[in-house]
Amino acid sequence: GTRLIAAAASAVAPPPPRRVVAPLRSLSTRRPGILALTVTCCSPSPPPPVVAAEAPAPAPPQEAKPKPKPRRYPKQYPGESVGVAEEMRFVAMRLRNPKRTTIKDKAGTENADAGASEDEDEEEEEEEQEEEDGGGGVKEEHEKEEEGELEAGEWMPSMEGFVRYLVDSKLVFGTIERVVAESTDVAYVYFRKSGLERSASISKDLEWFRKQGIAIPEPSTSGSTYAAYLTELAESNAPAFLSHYYNIYFAHITGGVAIGNKICKKILEGRELEFYKWDTDAELLLKDAREKLNELSKHWTRKDRNLCLKEAAKCFQYLGKMVRLIIL
Secondary structure (H helix, E strand, O other): OHHHHHHHHHHHOOOOOOOOOOOOOEEEEEEOOEEEEEEEOOOOOOOOOOOOOOOOOOOOOOOOOOOOOOOOOOOOOOOOOOOHHHHHHHHHHHHHOOOOOOEEOOOOOEEOOOOOOOOHHHHHHHHHHHHHHOOOOHHHHHHHHOOOOOOHHHOOOOHHHHHHHHHHHHHHHHHHHHHHHHOOOHHHHOOOOOOOOOHHHHHHHHHHHHHOOOOOOOOOHHHHHHHHHHHHHHHHOHHHHHHHHHHHHHHHHHHHHHHHHHHHHHHOOOOOOHHHOOOOOHHHHHHHHHHHHHHHHOOOOHHHHHHHHHHHHHHHHHHHHHHHHHHO
């Protein structure tokens, strides 16, 4: 009976109230002497930010292209179309006419400076080289000293001075002839046995003076210096040496012969020396050498040709110093 009463009572009694549990945020358990543990709930991650589409970077402004420089053509040198010997002839003309600032060839090309270079770099290089070689002042010295410029009537030659000049001339002519005859440089082969050779003729003249009782001196400083320079130049630079080779004969034939014959009339009673005689026409021999040099120069650079022009001025300077021995 008691079980029935309890069952009826439990059926009639309302169910116990449901306890509401708050959401768990953290659980902290603290005990004395034990490290408190804390559990933290992770909150939901925020959504990733929306990245705006990047705009393309602006292209850098294009620099204006510089205008192309006009093409610079090398200037035409007087006589260049013919050959380097013709160019050197204009150098000689300019030195004989120092008051003229320009010279024109048949084509009308102006030459403000026959020995100048094509561009500024070469001009600076040549100026520095002239300072090193002592080439400055060639024009001024040459105006008074060039072999073809002296007039026999303006000064009185002496016998001793004329013999000194012949001795130096023999040394210089003998040097260039020996180099051409003995060198293995193919450029010199073209000028062997040209008929222009003078050293043997001068030897005959000096022997005649010796028989007249006139002492034959040793070469002067001018002649020795020039001969040494020619020997060194022949080994280092064929175009430069050939400039001296040609201009030594050129100066002798075009000016030296006339001066020498006038001197002979004054101090040797008109005797004609072997130095001033050839078996054939000297002008034709010089023409043949000129044509060979022009043909050879076609294979040279413009720099080599410019060097020839500068060496031509040096040649006239050296020869001028030797001529001055006649009146010293």
